[in-house]
Amino acid sequence: MGVQIAFWLFAILVAGTALYAAVAPKIVHAAFSLMATFFGVAGIYAILGSDFLAVTQVLVYVGGIMVLIVFGVLLTDRVPEEYKVVAPRRWLPALIAGGLCFAAIAGALKSTVWPISSSTPLGDATSTVEGIGRSLLTDYLIPFEFASILLLVVLVGAARLARGQVR
Amino acid sequence: MGYFGNIWDGIRTTAQGLKLTTSVFARAVTKGSYTLQYPEENLPIDPVTHRGIHEYDVDRCISCEACAKACPVDCIYIESAPDAKGKPTKGKVSVMTRFDIDYSKCLFCGLCVPPCPSECIQLGARYSLPGHTRDEMVVHFHEGGYPVAEKTDHAKKMIEEFRAEGLYAKKRAERAALGIPTLRPADG
Amino acid sequence: MNLRELLTEHLPQMPEAISGIVMALLLALIPALLVVAAVVTPVGLLGVYAERRLSGKIQDRSGPNRVGISIGPIKHHLWGLGQSVADGLKLLGKEDFVPPGGEKVLFLIAPLIVFGGSLALFAVLPFGPNLVGADPNVGIFYVLSIGALEVIGVLMAGWASNNKWSLIGAMREVAQVGSYEIPMGIAALCPVLMTGSLRLSEIISRQAAEPVIWGVHIPIPGELFLGWNVFAAFPFNIITFVIFYICCLANLKRAPFDLPECESELVAGFLTEYSGMRWGLFFLGEYAAMFALSGIGATLFLGGWTGPVHYLAVHGFGAAPGGIGDIVGGAIEFTWKTSLLFILMIWVRWTLPRMRLDQVMRLCYKYLVPAAMVCMLATAAAALLG
Numbered sequence: 001m002g003v004q005i006a007f008w009l010f011a012i013l014v015a016g017t018a019l020y021a022a023v024a025p026k027i028v029h030a031a032f033s034l035m036a037t038f039f040g041v042a043g044i045y046a047i048l049g050s051d052f053l054a055v056t057q058v059l060v061y062v063g064g065i066m067v068l069i070v071f072g073v074l075l076t077d078r079v080p081e082e083y084k085v086v087a088p089r090r091w092l093p094a095l096i097a098g099g100l101c102f103a104a105i106a107g108a109l110k111s112t113v114w115p116i117s118s119s120t121p122l123g124d125a126t127s128t129v130e131g132i133g134r135s136l137l138t139d140y141l142i143p144f145e146f147a148s149i150l151l152l153v154v155l156v157g158a159a160r161l162a163r164g165q166v167r
Numbered sequence: 168m169g170y171f172g173n174i175w176d177g178i179r180t181t182a183q184g185l186k187l188t189t190s191v192f193a194r195a196v197t198k199g200s201y202t203l204q205y206p207e208e209n210l211p212i213d214p215v216t217h218r219g220i221h222e223y224d225v226d227r228c229i230s231c232e233a234c235a236k237a238c239p240v241d242c243i244y245i246e247s248a249p250d251a252k253g254k255p256t257k258g259k260v261s262v263m264t265r266f267d268i269d270y271s272k273c274l275f276c277g278l279c280v281p282p283c284p285s286e287c288i289q290l291g292a293r294y295s296l297p298g299h300t301r302d303e304m305v306v307h308f309h310e311g312g313y314p315v316a317e318k319t320d321h322a323k324k325m326i327e328e329f330r331a332e333g334l335y336a337k338k339r340a341e342r343a344a345l346g347i348p349t350l351r352p353a354d355g
Numbered sequence: 356m357n358l359r360e361l362l363t364e365h366l367p368q369m370p371e372a373i374s375g376i377v378m379a380l381l382l383a384l385i386p387a388l389l390v391v392a393a394v395v396t397p398v399g400l401l402g403v404y405a406e407r408r409l410s411g412k413i414q415d416r417s418g419p420n421r422v423g424i425s426i427g428p429i430k431h432h433l434w435g436l437g438q439s440v441a442d443g444l445k446l447l448g449k450e451d452f453v454p455p456g457g458e459k460v461l462f463l464i465a466p467l468i469v470f471g472g473s474l475a476l477f478a479v480l481p482f483g484p485n486l487v488g489a490d491p492n493v494g495i496f497y498v499l500s501i502g503a504l505e506v507i508g509v510l511m512a513g514w515a516s517n518n519k520w521s522l523i524g525a526m527r528e529v530a531q532v533g534s535y536e537i538p539m540g541i542a543a544l545c546p547v548l549m550t551g552s553l554r555l556s557e558i559i560s561r562q563a564a565e566p567v568i569w570g571v572h573i574p575i576p577g578e579l580f581l582g583w584n585v586f587a588a589f590p591f592n593i594i595t596f597v598i599f600y601i602c603c604l605a606n607l608k609r610a611p612f613d614l615p616e617c618e619s620e621l622v623a624g625f626l627t628e629y630s631g632m633r634w635g636l637f638f639l640g641e642y643a644a645m646f647a648l649s650g651i652g653a654t655l656f657l658g659g660w661t662g663p664v665h666y667l668a669v670h671g672f673g674a675a676p677g678g679i680g681d682i683v684g685g686a687i688e689f690t691w692k693t694s695l696l697f698i699l700m701i702w703v704r705w706t707l708p709r710m711r712l713d714q715v716m717r718l719c720y721k722y723l724v725p726a727a728m729v730c731m732l733a734t735a736a737a738a739l740l741g
Contacts, residue, residue, distance in 0.1 A: 005376050032511065035507055051491060052493055058504070059496075059499060059503055062503050062507060063502070063536070064503070066507060070510050071526075071529070074514050127493065129492060129496075185702065185706050187706070191413055192412050194415070195411075196412055200411070202411075204417075
């Protein structure tokens with residue numbers, strides 16, 4: 001029961017901050033509430049027992065992607081007032097369209113049979129770290145290496161693009 | 168190779184820096200640091216040339232007000248006892264009823280010192296006048312301030328003559344008669 | 356569970372569950388408050404005092420040595436220990452304002468995030484045999500992720516101040532801290548390689564076991580220096596420790612990496628617009644993080660709470676494992692190692708000049724990252740052998 005309440009707390013945190021990130025009038029507030037969303041997701045991972053994933057979520061999303069987003073927000077000029085549309089003018093069509101989308105997604109979610117395995121994710125191990133590490137280096141080695149090559153290409157490309165013309 | 172040379176340079180200079188700070192630290196801890204622990208320890212001051220709080224011989228003052236007129240910020244306030252006709256006495260017979268210097272204004276410029284004919288006002292050695300209010304910044308020298316430092320031979324001579332004629336005691340009696348306390352007796 | 360279940364079964368159970376949750380939160384909160392009161396506050400006060408006195412003596416002057424106790428007849432200078440308390444009271448009395456044009460909410464939250472990040476590090480610090488807040492399976496990984504939290508807090512502070520200098524300081528800080536997380540992670544990986552686990556308690560217990568250096572098993576107790584991870588893949592782990600320490604200095608924004616808050620160029624960098632206790636929170640967070648990262652370094656490389664003093668307590672004085680002597684010996688051991696690293700941070704700060712940002716970046720990417728990789732390879736080889 002306690003797990004349920006903790007889950008609902010984190011779920012409210014995630015949903016609430018994500019909603020605020022979508023509707024916040026100030027972009028900076030939206031960016032930082034997205035950070036709270038990432039923390040909430042990390043909390044949900046922790047509730048599920050994925051300790052490695054929770055910490056990785058904080059490290060990668062909050063530490064990397066959040067910083068990237070905030071940099072992008074901070075380095076742009078202040079958005080002029082007339083571009084900030086918070087409440088759409090045609091609210092009734094927007095409500096109908098949004099409601100239909102929501103109904104479609106909710107229906108799909110409800111009608112799917114989610115496979116819940118009977119065994120706990122951890123199995124016999126006390127931590128997911130060893131399991132993840134082992135499978136990354138044995139079963140999923142090729143995707144792992146591809147991901148690292150992709151990151152290398154991204155790094156080199158970004159450095160090259162940022163450098164500008166080679167004089 | 169420049170790369171490893173850089174690494175070695177970094178390590179070497181860091182070690183040099185750390186050695187230097189360690190030596191200064193060791194010296195400061197064992198032999199004491201350069202800091203003076205004021206007010207237990209004080210820097211020495213030159214007794215003749217130091218320009219500090221005034222020293223004023225209230226008995227030899229002739230109330231000519233030359234020092235007050237010379238002061239650029241008008242921080243000296245002088246009043247002497249009135250004579251029989253009600254005018255303030257001047258000259259050798261004058262008894263000071265008020266000689267205040269307001270140290271919230273005083274610049275310690277020393278312009279009040281040369282005009283004095285009897286060399287009774289000097290800038291002295293004291294530099295500390297802490298207080299909580301502005302009124303405490305005013306020093307009432309007519310209550311018998313510090314004896315004048317004998318900074319010049321002429322001053323020494325005049326003080327000797329004054330003392331020999333017993334005029335210090337006479338002036339003190341006159342001031343007591345007027346009700347002005349002598350807090351610090353001049354050498355008399 | 357659907358709505359019907361929610362209303363009929365779970366809702367009546369809510370009050371109990373909520374009180375259970377509240378109880379659990381309180382039980383989790385009280386140790387946290389105790390840690391803050393008993394550890395973070397003295398660390399902050401004594402750390403500031405130590406910094407001011409030591410820096411004074413290094414600079415051939417005395418630090419504050421007059422503010423002591425003056426209650427009625429009891430007047431003693433206490434060697435200036437009251438200075439930190441007096442400064443704290445002064446900070447509490449300052450005007451609390453938000454710079455005009457700045458973002459009020461972000462401005463107020465930023466010091467809390469930074470300070471919270473520093474406090475979160477204390478949760479996993481192993482002070483002694485049973486004196487640890489939490490011992491997660493991903494111990495050292497958790498420590499690395501907290502650095503990310505601090506970056507966000509500083510960015511918030513720099514932006515919300517509505518001040519160009521603050522923003523420049525914050526950007527520099529992000530570049531510096533983000534870059535130095537890489538060699539820090541690689542350097543922190545070396546003890547993990549030797550141990551085979553991310554868990555801090557296992558890293559400590561492996562250092563207390565008999566050391567195996569390059570496959571050579573040395574049959575003496577590991578607590579007598581040789582079991583420490585600095586000596587594990589000799590001499591590579593010494594270099595690893597130095598790299599980790601340099602990265603800690605960069606993470607803490609301490610000199611020589613204090614460009615983000617340098618006092619001579621950017622007024623106070625991202626701290627410029629902060630006054631009073633908000634600035635005090637940043638400062639306290641910095642000293643708390645100094646202590647915490649020194650503790651992590653001591654745990655990873657110097658054996659944590661195992662070591663000669665603890666060995667003496669257990670074998671010399673015959674303290675029972677788990678008993679009070681064991682715990683006290685472990686706590687003293689941890690404290691002296693952490694204090695040594697803390698004082699080293701102060702010493703280095705007042706010795707080395709500040710590095711320019713491009714020098715900082717060059718050091719990280721061109722020197723520290725390759726060196727950390729080489730050391731990691733060597734450690735992996737040593738771990739394979741042993």
